[in-house]
Amino acid sequence: MRIGILGAATIAPTALIGPAAAVPEVEVTAIAARDRAPPEAFARKHGIAQVHDSYADLLPEVDAVYIPLPNSLHARWTLQALAAGRHVLCEKPLTANAAEAVQVADEARRTGLTVMEAFHYRYHPLAERMREIAATELGEIRRVESSMCFPLPKFGDIRYRLDLAGGATMDAGCYAIHSMRLFDPGRPVVTGARALLRSPGVDRAMTADFRFPSGAEGRITASMWSRSLLRIGLRVEGERGTMKVFNHVLPQAFHRLTVTVDGVTRRERVSGEATYVRQLRAFASAVAGADTNLTPPSDSVINMELIDEVYRAAGLEPRGAVS
Structure with a gap:
């Protein structure tokens, strides 16, 4: 499975690149960011072959994406990846709010593609x-x-x-x-x-x-x-x-x-094994058809509903999204 990274986030080496060395089914083949300089340096350091100027350009080149972008962009790029036929491993929280989580869950169900929220501890x-x-x-x-x-x-x-x-x-x-x-x-x-x-x-x-x-x-x-x-x-x-x-x-x-x-x-x-290794192994197995996704969008919907309710109970507004 070829997997690409959206954004040169500092969590990526720990959550994906290092674990991929222990999961032979997975190869990190591409990275994209809006500013080309950070991903180029990141790619050189970690041996990633392809660097793209935009997240959209990366999607046709991989089978799955890892999304460690700011929370406000999680839903947008998860949905775009699903529309392109790509599986998604997305950092937590899966979306900015419950309404977005419902959208992602509906689209994952419609496409039959794997979407896993990266609560890595759950896989240990x-x-x-x-x-x-x-x-x-x-x-x-x-x-x-x-x-x-x-x-x-x-x-x-x-x-x-x-x-x-x-x-x-x-x-x-x-x-x-x-x-x-x-x-x-x-x-x-x-x-x-x-x-x-x-x-x-x-x-x-x-x-x-x-x-x-x-x-x-x-x-x-x-x-x-x-x-x-x-x-x-x-x-x-x-x-x-x-x-x-x-x-x-x-x-x-x-x-x-x-x-x-x-x-x-x-x-x-x-x-x-380390939580991130077990998570990536479970993700690869889920993509291959196994029932190993312990943190699917249906579960994310409940978690995001509760996060929204906590904010309201504290007198704050649930998070929104920016384009």
Whole structure:
């Protein structure tokens, strides 16, 4: 499978180029950007054969695209790739808002092409192990708390730009909401939210509360700049005990899983290939027809609906899109 990159994003070597060396079915063959100089330097450094001046020019040359563009451009270029008959691996969040996610889901369903939202952590064995413990050991789930906080003091970063669909809930909160949803099959509702703003309309931190149809409660804490400088983890409380997980997002670097059931505590480590390698392997398999897409557009629609609801509950508008 020939895959091309739309934009010379700094995440691309970690999320795609490095993993492609471990997934023989995938070859990174092209890159495009609006300014030719960055992709040319990027291509030389990473051994990419083709460089294009526009994203549209790249599409006929590949079988699939990887989209690490600003959030506001995700839906537009996912839809254009699908119209060109190309499969899509798109960085999270899949779109700027729920309405765009519905458009992408409808088009993916119509074309039968693979669209995968790049929640790479979901493809590591740790994610399934967490789900298994919650389902078989903790009893009825009562509360799930999910945190994704990291420091981003570079306030000129595109993730702080409203016109590019930025904000902490988009960049960090999408992870927190997604991982909170792993432990209850029902679609939660937002019961409250509070934002800390960096600029008008742009959240640097967000706390939101949820309630699942089962009665379980949820809370997410997301931040790009707050007192919680680094906080990445989960806490799942059931009637028989609790599970705590530190760094479920990048477990190959380090993680800690602690389970207490009926007063007995144990710790586990879950080994496996890097999340990005497993994600790319799953993407290639899904393109080939296997049922390996764990983060399809239908799931993205729910996540984006909740992100929109969090913004509204916090007194902010959901993100828009720019051309």
